Amino acid sequence: MKMALRACLRTKPGLTALLSQLSCSGHAAARRAPALVAQRSSSSTSQKIKVDFDQSSGVAVMHMQSPPVNSLSLEFLTDVCIALEKLEMDKSCRGLVVTSSQPKVFSAGLDILDMYGKSPEHCAEFWKAVQEMWLKFYGSNMITIAAVNGSSPAGGCLLSMTCDYRIMADNPRYSIGLNETKLGIVAPFWFKDTMVNTVGHRATEMALQLGLLYSPAEALKIGLVDQLVHEDQVLTTATETMTKWLAIPGILNISYTCHFFHLWCCNLVCTICSCVCQVIAAKKIHLSQDF
Numbered sequence: 001m002k003m004a005l006r007a008c009l010r011t012k013p014g015l016t017a018l019l020s021q022l023s024c025s026g027h028a029a030a031r032r033a034p035a036l037v038a039q040r041s042s043s044s045t046s047q048k049i050k051v052d053f054d055q056s057s058g059v060a061v062m063h064m065q066s067p068p069v070n071s072l073s074l075e076f077l078t079d080v081c082i083a084l085e086k087l088e089m090d091k092s093c094r095g096l097v098v099t100s101s102q103p104k105v106f107s108a109g110l111d112i113l114d115m116y117g118k119s120p121e122h123c124a125e126f127w128k129a130v131q132e133m134w135l136k137f138y139g140s141n142m143i144t145i146a147a148v149n150g151s152s153p154a155g156g157c158l159l160s161m162t163c164d165y166r167i168m169a170d171n172p173r174y175s176i177g178l179n180e181t182k183l184g185i186v187a188p189f190w191f192k193d194t195m196v197n198t199v200g201h202r203a204t205e206m207a208l209q210l211g212l213l214y215s216p217a218e219a220l221k222i223g224l225v226d227q228l229v230h231e232d233q234v235l236t237t238a239t240e241t242m243t244k245w246l247a248i249p250g251i252l253n254i255s256y257t258c259h260f261f262h263l264w265c266c267n268l269v270c271t272i273c274s275c276v277c278q279v280i281a282a283k284k285i286h287l288s289q290d291f
């Protein structure tokens with residue numbers, strides 16, 4: 001699925017334009033962008049994101065450093081999008097590892113304080129930033145690996161699922177999953193679709209209906225993560241794994257993408273049809289009650 005968006009971005013200038021319109025240009029441009037210096041190794045830091053880029057390997061590591069739990073606030077999401085945009089523009093950067101600088105937590109998901117009691121304008125901007133993060137990761141031209149070195153509920157799980165590969169710390173105290181139902185929230189359809197593309201329909205159905213959070217071992221079993229390693233090895237394993245992925249010529253990825261893009265389009269059409277059917281059904285019920 002991620003590959004599909006990537007192919008689409010490569011082949012359809014229209015979508016690229018659409019994505020760049022959706023991109024950080026509004027709120028993000030107003031913020032100071034961390035610069036990536038063209039040298040062998042460089043480091044750029046915003047308040048909440050630190051990016052180390054090794055030019056010799058073409059791999060960048062994005063450290064999320066927003067205490068206490070890397071919750072996805074508007075400010076945090078904006079910094080992530082700016083950093084991603086910068087890396088994307090640098091054609092020498094081919095791989096990205098995302099990890100957390102916070103102990104025990106990869107990301108706690110959407111910042112609940114940024115969603116509660118805020119103006120409609122703030123909520124709209126916040127929600128746009130969430131979608132933008134998803135689009136930028138899923139549509140990235142880079143190979144992306146999530147080094148999940150702590151718990152990763154809800155939006156944190158979504159973030160990891162937008163990556164090509166997930167390595168999680170093998171610590172039973174950590175958990176990962178889309179637990180929105182437990183919070184009394186319905187996960188948006190694109191959260192659901194991202195999970196379907198990762199673990200399949202049945203596992204997603206169970207996970208979402210019950211709002212399940214999985215231990216690392218359970219997550220590995222259903223394919224929510226791809227590999228478990230000792231806590232201290234998460235980042236090194238991610239960079240080693242990246243070498244394998246980058247050894248595959250990018251062109252081969254593209255051929256898979258066409259197939260996945262087709263599936264993604266079908267899925268979107270089905271979702272739209274199902275929404276229309278629900279509206280028609282609701283109207284019919286309403287009319288039949290009138291008579």
Ligand SMILES: CCCC/C=C\CC(=O)SCCNC(=O)CCNC(=O)[C@H](O)C(C)(C)COP(=O)(O)OP(=O)(O)OC[C@H]1O[C@@H](n2cnc3c(N)ncnc32)[C@H](O)[C@@H]1OP(=O)(O)O
Nearest residue numbers: 068069071105108109110111112113151153154155180185
């Ligand atoms: C219409 C919307 C559709 C989309 C819907 C949902 C998507 C989402 O992502 S909603 C967010 C869901 N997130 C969660 O349910 C996670 C809740 N947090 C936790 O489970 C734990 O905090 C976590 C396992 C991440 C870490 O546990 P601990 O290490 O034990 O830390 P604490 O629980 O003590 O938390 C420390 C500190 O962080 C604050 N916190 C935690 N999560 C969030 C969050 N998502 N947003 C904002 N703040 C968060 C927590 O309140 C503590 O604050 P203080 O009490 O001030 O120290």
